[in-house]
Amino acid sequence: MSLNIFNDIWSEFDNKGFTEEFIKGWGLELIALITRSIIEIGENADILFKETDPWRQISDLPTKEKLRDWMENIINTVCEYISLSKSSKNRKLVDMAVKLIQDNYSDLDISLNSIAERLYITPSYLSALFKSEMGITFSDYLTEYRIEKAKELLKDVKIKIYEVAEAVGYTDQHYFSKVFKNITSFTPKEYREKIL
CATH class of the missing domain: 1.10.10.60 (Homeodomain-like)
Structure with a gap:
């Protein structure tokens, strides 16, 4: 999910006056989806959340603004992590190709x-x-x-x-x-x- 999509969804939340509880529920589903997606591409979801418990964090956030900031930060972190991971895999493939050229x-x-x-x-x-x-x-x-x-x-x-x-x-x-x-x-x- 890019930040543009997130911003569109958040605008809908504002326009329709969704409650804080509804948004927290949506946030928990978002975290579950992100975690599943990261595992599916062969990465370790624990790296993203380190020592923190995202479920507790999202439940403890006191206002909609804090919720929005927290979710935006998570999405940014995930996008950066996947981009770096992809870049590292690409470099590894090229390094392997170079080695094969040098050996053959x-x-x-x-x-x-x-x-x-x-x-x-x-x-x-x-x-x-x-x-x-x-x-x-x-x-x-x-x-x-x-x-x-x-x-x-x-x-x-x-x-x-x-x-x-x-x-x-x-x-x-x-x-x-x-x-x-x-x-x-x-x-x-x-x-x-x-x-x-």
């Missing part, structure tokens, strides 16, 4: 779809989450990570350029060189000459 960048079949499948979410959801949390697309991150790994491998002259390409997930050396140059402004050969 040499795999030719690694893709947005394959990572999303392993995380049990849709590719479009992962794509949106990744861009939102990382400020870069999944595909760009994977490419940049592969090129960073290629730069490390190019320091060893014993490793042929086609072997570097294969080691970072590219079967086509020419395509690898093109991608490498797009990111570093050098071909792999030029880069190797520059750093040695």
Whole structure:
């Protein structure tokens, strides 16, 4: 429930002159609904009310104004809590995707779809989450990570350029060189000459 909906309901209470007892009863039902909803999304409702007993608190409130303030505060707290919880879960998913990229960048079949499948979410959801949390697309991150790994491998002259390409997930050396140059402004050969 957003505060706008709450304000509309409260206006109805005022217009219809509902008693304090009726509003307290409604408030208790609201708390029960919020508690159930929090448990259903897999969160711990006790965190919201900590050491307090919401049932007693709402019963002890002396005026309609105090009731309104208390309920408004509860709704604000719940909205913030769910938003933070969602944000934390999203970050965890993105961190897991990043770890999967870093552990499997040499795999030719690694893709947005394959990572999303392993995380049990849709590719479009992962794509949106990744861009939102990382400020870069999944595909760009994977490419940049592969090129960073290629730069490390190019320091060893014993490793042929086609072997570097294969080691970072590219079967086509020419395509690898093109991608490498797009990111570093050098071909792999030029880069190797520059750093040695």
